[in-house]
Amino acid sequence: MTDVLQAPGLDRVAIELVVNGVPRRLVVEPRETLAEVLRDRLDLRGAKVSCDAQVCGACTVLVDALPVSGCTFLAVDADGRRVGTVEGLATDGELSPLQQAFIDQAAFQCGFCTPGMLMAATALLEEQPHPSRDDVVHGLEGNICRCTGYEPIIAAVLQAAGGDMPSSRREEVPAVTSAEAGGDPLDPGTEPVESQQ
Amino acid sequence: MIPRFRLARPATLDEAFAAFEAANGDAAYVAGGTELLQVMKMGFAQFDTLVDLKGIPELHGIEGDGGGLRIGATTTHREIERSPAVADAFPALVGLVRSVANTRVRSTGTLGGNLAFAEPHSDPATLLLASDAVLELAGPAGRRETTVSEFVVGPLSTTREPDEVLVRVRIPAAKPGEGRAYAKLAFFERPAASVAVRVTVDGGVVRSATVAVGSLTEVPELVPDAAAALVGADAGDGALNEAIAGGIATLGSLDAVEDLNGSADYKRHLAGVLFASTARAAIAEAVGHD
Amino acid sequence: MRHVVTRPDVPAPIGVPVPRRDGVAKVTGAAAFTVDLSVPGMAHAKILRSPYAHARIRRVDLDAARAHPGVIAVVSAAELDDVHLVYGHAVADHPLIAVDKVRFAGEPVVGVVAEDAVTAEEALRLIDIEWEPLPFVRDTAEALGDDAPVLHERPGEQRPHRGFEEDIRRTHANVCSSSRQAWGDIAAAFSDAHLVVEGEYHYPMCYAYAMEPYTALAQWSDDGLTVWTSGQHPYMVRDDLAHCFDLPLAKVRVVVPYVGGGYGSKSYTKIEPLTAALALRAGRPVRLALSVEEAILTTRGDAATVRLRTAFDREGHILGRHATIHLDTGAYAENSPLVGRKAANRLGGPYRILALDVTCDVVYTNTAPASSFRGFGAPQVTLAGESQLDEAAAKLGIDPLALRRRNVLDPGERPWPKARGIDADLAGDLALAAEELGWDAPLPPGRGRGICLSASDAGSEPITTAIVRVLADGSIVASCGSTEIGQGSSTVLAQIAAAEMGVELDRVHLIQSDTAAVSYDRSTGASRTTTLMGLAIQAAARDLREQLVEWATTALAPDGPAVEERRSGVQVGDTLHDWGEVVRAWFGGAAGEAVGRGYLRRSGATAEMPPFWEIGCVGVEVSVDEQTGRITIEKLVTVGDIGCAINPQTAEAQDVGAAMMGLGMATLEELVYEDGNLLNGNLFDYRVPRTTNLPELRTVLVERGDGVGVYGAKGGGEGALNPVAAAIANAVERAAGIRLREAPFTPERVWRAIQERDAGVAR
The missing domain is CATH 3.30.365.10 (Aldehyde oxidase/xanthine dehydrogenase, molybdopterin binding domain)
Structure with a gap:
């Protein structure tokens, strides 16, 4: 911690972060971003850098519970503050309800956006424990996912909030019928069996 | 990647000026860094030293000011968005900051940084221009005040001296019967067009009006002709339509800049669409205060 | 999700939406992507790229960069005389680093390896290059001109790549391949026609935006070369590396950890040869991790101009189709010759067409190279083909859905003589889409609906x-x-x-x-x-x-x-x-x-090709804001006709993801070039769909067991992208009376079309 002025400025700064509850002291260059420090020095490689322009949200981490873009937020600016990353979401190996909901809803495909998405959603649920669908849509507008089309992500956040999730997207597949019969064996001659989920 | 730089973290303005001086002018002030660090990352700017203003208490915070507001330059968008004082005195500003970039940028980006960077598509500059906001600056040579129109002189260009610091923004109290509104259309990260309208209504008639457009032109601009079209109009519906149509016509002469959002023509058209809605919103608010 | 199942019984766990096996790794941050890997002694590379669209390299001065503390190696083509620099699986025309000249702004010219990436980037600024700018071609029209500047003075060596050998024809100095698909008596089809619909359609240059930019890590040892990469096709990359470095295939190891999105953009070889060359010169393992800006300049999708005429009889039967397609492959062929072949094959769509004649030229321009991208020629040509069906329906006074039903291929019917018969019930798919979309339900003013189909000869x-x-x-x-x-x-x-x-x-x-x-x-x-x-x-x-x-x-x-x-x-x-x-x-x-x-x-x-047909069946309902020209997709229906969903959850997810990507390309996405420079080569200005673009979704999975794969499965994941732009264009026509032929349908394009419509009405 230093507020001491040293002309012409420091090229190394000693900082202390509390990362996922664990105090970490280290010396960084002022240019180092929080994402670089987390990934390359603290070996917490969950947060991903994608657009590197504060647009996509893949590098979202929390500083004092607020979401920031790790790609541009300087590590020195996290000095003395609490930093939350995806690695801190599970406790004692048990997934958080949000993480579990992401698995249940298949709210990821390639998974590159997922750590940032989870942290953005964590911050959202912190502020709005019972968000509406619209709250989630607008709350996550600044996080890009190129794989899922977002629907499962929104469903997962609503599931984690215990809110108005659309009826389970993971329902068991209905019993199948034979192609020869061309329909439900219990009701021959009808349309193919269907389930409306 | 962000290039290497040295960091000074002053606790007072005088320390900030000294740090700037010590770098022989090869320095820049930084607060949230959402604009400056991005530009440095892209290789468009490099400095020996960055002087971090976030540790200077004087630059931070929101105070009510007899119905007006004094917002410190390093106050973040998020802090403005959640400030009861701002909600009370200037609801249009709350709506504006709520739509700036994304939640992460709003957590770190500052009002002062936004204004000092002077991106032509800046949201706050347009509304503050229409609101007669006063900008307070301090430098080694002393303090001064200026207006948004004097301050922003070109794309990414202001009258701030390199060693000067934007201290705070003063927003005057709304007059009796005053209404203010801001709206934008955005297809990308930054708006394609934005319009701010401020009016006073007395006895059901628009007595004064100020209109500013943003994102169209190289700097946010006042459009006195559009404002004049509103003055004297009956705030009731029929007459207002005509006044608004008159105002829209005056936007046709704006020196709009084509960009990825669209051609100059189209952007002028969007400004007209926004002018109609913001004029109505501002007048409705004014009528409520009348 | 609606699930329609008529296939035979399957054994567990087939057909069960078991949780994804990569789930825990991906939600805990443990999943390792290439950029998360490091090996002892690893150094970092950065690339100096051309500022010119087309220029000769007169002189390269690397001394200052080499002297910069922390720099390990500075490498241009001159330092790689022991490497086969030019690769390419279809047409070998792509040097792994610029040789003598550059052909697009952004082409790699010099690589710097340093102890850390910032130092490497600092050294880039110390490199001095003397350029001789050359005249350049901006687009396919310019490239095909008589006196157009030529990108490749000598044709690239043709590689034996099964399936389209005959397409590698240099019909013009700036054409790398020309594919033709034809059958029937095309002249008779048009002379017999009751109606001919004609138009030119433009599909934009798009960027796949796999969120993980291209990354490779190369390590040499006595055993040969190991490369970890974000590539989709490890074996294709292996083959190119063996060629470049003259190694037996057995001495090249390519490892692909988790990949942060591909969508085709990570098909084939990208930065792996360059990374391996830098590691060779550095004598150290080297990681090259591109930025998104660099990734955009590495691979984009093929832009297309499609001139299409379709002949119909009085009842709306398709008599013939004649098309000329120009694909803009940018500076190098990459996989575009295959995209061109597929574009020609896919233009007809899943319809019974008596005569067809399609030529697709793949054209070099001085822009970033284009290659595979989800849909692979189909989105480009489906916009044209499916638009014309609705245009014809309107002129003939036939419901667009009925017109499609009238022409659609029956199960088992062959789209062209030697092709595998269609392994799908397309009429059934159309009916499901219509039902889910509420095709016949009354529409509020300012709204319209469209349902479109595509069929792709897929499976490679x-x-x-x-x-x-x-x-x-x-x-x-x-x-x-x-x-x-x-x-x-x-x-x-x-x-x-x-x-x-x-x-x-x-x-x-x-x-x-x-x-x-x-x-x-x-x-x-x-x-x-x-x-x-x-x-x-x-x-x-x-x-x-x-x-x-x-x-x-x-x-x-x-x-x-x-x-x-x-x-x-x-x-x-x-x-x-x-x-x-x-x-x-x-x-x-x-x-x-x-x-x-x-x-x-x-x-x-x-034995029969294609291995299967990939079906796209999509319906949309749109609204048009006539004031701003902004289109909103209110409702999106996907019908996933995939034979057997091994895992219904992941199958549905692929359809939704593909359709949303299609929605992006139809309404938002376009790389914009001006005078050889890319104006929006970053995520700030290249807009992809966000949560707020998500329409109301209705998904259908259809399992009829009619695919060639296990339990009757066939492929999915691209089909739902292909018809989206056309469905939107058709829906917009019904909503606003305007015909959009140039994607993306940006607010300004829509607004201009509305202006023209109103001017027409006024006249």
């Missing part, structure tokens, strides 16, 4: 192998060269192995995409993995079971009774032995394992 070449092993405890290891790129292959292929061996899913371990550990697969693309790798795994499992039954006879019942094969083992008399017991008994101890081999080639079920 069936050159695929797999190995399935039973270990001594009866657990299963399946290994394959298919890559987990987010599509869920790690889950689906394990489900297939579990079903085929009759074991619980958690007894199966799947190894993917390490050329030193798994056997050959051509590629992970063309929606082929579930179908083709599924078949290969099935074949390996069956080979394995055959052996195990034999072993059981030898080891457990040499003198009878007869060994009977059961789902999860063998029965000898009253005793059921699982596969592990058979293995142990045969080896006569507690150890050993059995190995099954699966090979797939053009033979048997996969």
Whole structure:
């Protein structure tokens, strides 16, 4: 911690972060971003850098519970503050309800956006424990996912909030019928069996 | 990647000026860094030293000011968005900051940084221009005040001296019967067009009006002709339509800049669409205060 | 999700939406992507790129960069005279680093290797290059001009790439391939026509934006070369690396960890040869991790200009189609010749067309190279083809859906003489889409609906192998060269192995995409993995079971009774032995394992090409804001006709993701060039869909068991993208009376069309 002025400025700064509850002291260059420090020095490689322009949200981490873009937020600016990353979401190996909901809803495909998405959603649920669908849509507008089309992500956040999730997207597949019969064996001659989920 | 730089973290303005001086002018002030660090990352700017203003208490915070507001330059968008004082005195500003970039940028980006960077598509500059906001600056040579129109002189260009610091923004109290509104259309990260309208209504008639457009032109601009079209109009519906149509016509002469959002023509058209809605919103608010 | 199932019964866990096996790793941050890997002694590379669209390199001065503290190696083409610099799987025209000249702004010219990436970037600024700018071509129209500047003075060496050898024809100095698809009497079709619809359609240059930019890590050792990469096709990359560095295939190891999105953009070779060359010169392992800005300049999608005429009879039957397609492949051929071949094949759509004549030229321009991208020629041509069906429907006074029903191919009917018959019930798919969209329901003003189809000759070449092993405890290891790129292959292929061996899913371990550990697969693309790798795994499992039954006879019942094969083992008399017991008994101890081999080639079920047809069936309802020109997609219906959903959850997810990507390209996405420079080569200005672009979704999965793959499966994951732009254009016409022929349908384009419409009305 230093507020001491040293002309012409420091090229190394000693900082202390509390990362996922664990105090970490280290010396960084002022240019180092929080994402670089987390990934390359603290070996917490969950947060991903994608657009590197504060647009996509893949590098979202929390500083004092607020979401920031790790790609541009300087590590020195996290000095003395609490930093939350995806690695801190599970406790004692048990997934958080949000993480579990992401698995249940298949709210990821390639998974590159997922750590940032989870942290953005964590911050959202912190502020709005019972968000509406619209709250989630607008709350996550600044996080890009190129794989899922977002629907499962929104469903997962609503599931984690215990809110108005659309009826389970993971329902068991209905019993199948034979192609020869061309329909439900219990009701021959009808349309193919269907389930409306 | 962000290039290497040295960091000074002053606790007072005088320390900030000294740090700037010590770098022989090869320095820049930084607060949230959402604009400056991005530009440095892209290789468009490099400095020996960055002087971090976030540790200077004087630059931070929101105070009510007899119905007006004094917002410190390093106050973040998020802090403005959640400030009861701002909600009370200037609801249009709350709506504006709520739509700036994304939640992460709003957590770190500052009002002062936004204004000092002077991106032509800046949201706050347009509304503050229409609101007669006063900008307070301090430098080694002393303090001064200026207006948004004097301050922003070109794309990414202001009258701030390199060693000067934007201290705070003063927003005057709304007059009796005053209404203010801001709206934008955005297809990308930054708006394609934005319009701010401020009016006073007395006895059901628009007595004064100020209109500013943003994102169209190289700097946010006042459009006195559009404002004049509103003055004297009956705030009731029929007459207002005509006044608004008159105002829209005056936007046709704006020196709009084509960009990825669209051609100059189209952007002028969007400004007209926004002018109609913001004029109505501002007048409705004014009528409520009348 | 609505689920329509008429296929035969399938064994567990097929058809079960088991949780994705990469789930825990991906939600805890543990999943390692290439950029998360490091090896001891690893150094970092940065690339100096051309500022010019077309220029000769006069002089390169690297001394100052070399002298910069922390720099290990500074490498231009001159430092690589022992490397075959030019690669390319179809047309070898692409130098891994610029040789003598550059052909697009952004082309790699010099690589710097340093102890850390910031130092490497600092050194880039110390490099001095003397350029001689050359005249350049901006687009295909300019490139095809008589006196156009020529990008490639000499044609690239043609590579034997099965399926389109005859297409590699330099019909113009700036054309790298020209594909033709034709049948029937085209002249007669048009002379007999009651109606001819004619138009020119533009599909934009798009960027796939796989969120993980291209990354590679190369390490040389006495054993050869190892490269970890974000690429989709490890074996294709291996082949190019072996060529560039003159190595036996066996000495090149390519490993693909988790991939942060591909969508085709990580098909084939990208930065791996350059990274390996830098590592060679540096004498150190080197990581090259591109930024998104650099990734955009590495590969984009092919822009297309499609001139199409379609002839109809009075009842709306399609008599003929004539098209000329120009694909803009940018500076290098990459995979665009194949995209061009597919564009020509896919233009007809899944319709009965008496005569067709399509020519598709792949044209060089001085822009970033284009290559594979989800949909692969189909989105480009489907916009044209499906637009014209609605244009004709309006002119003939026929409901667009009825017009499609009238022309759509019946199951088994061949789109063209030698092609596999359509393995889908397209009329059934259309009916489902119409039902979900509410095709006949009244529309509020300012709204419109569109339903469009596509059929893609997908699956690529069936050159695929797999190995399935039973270990001594009866657990299963399946290994394959298919890559987990987010599509869920790690889950689906394990489900297939579990079903085929009759074991619980958690007894199966799947190894993917390490050329030193798994056997050959051509590629992970063309929606082929579930179908083709599924078949290969099935074949390996069956080979394995055959052996195990034999072993059981030898080891457990040499003198009878007869060994009977059961789902999860063998029965000898009253005793059921699982596969592990058979293995142990045969080896006569507690150890050993059995190995099954699966090979797939053009033979048997996969003799006919394409291996399967990938169906796209999408419906949309749109609203148009006439003031701003902004289109809102209110409702989106996807019908996933995939034969058998091995995992319905991942299958549905692929459809939704593809359709949303299509929505982006239809309404938002376009790389904009001005005078050879890319204006929006970053995520700030290149807009992809966000949560707020998500329409109300209705998804349908249809399983009729009609695919060539395991349990009747066929490919998905691209189909739902292909018809989206056309569906939106058609819906907009019905909403606002304007015909959009140039994607993306930006607010300004829509607004201008509305202005023209109103001017027309006023006249």
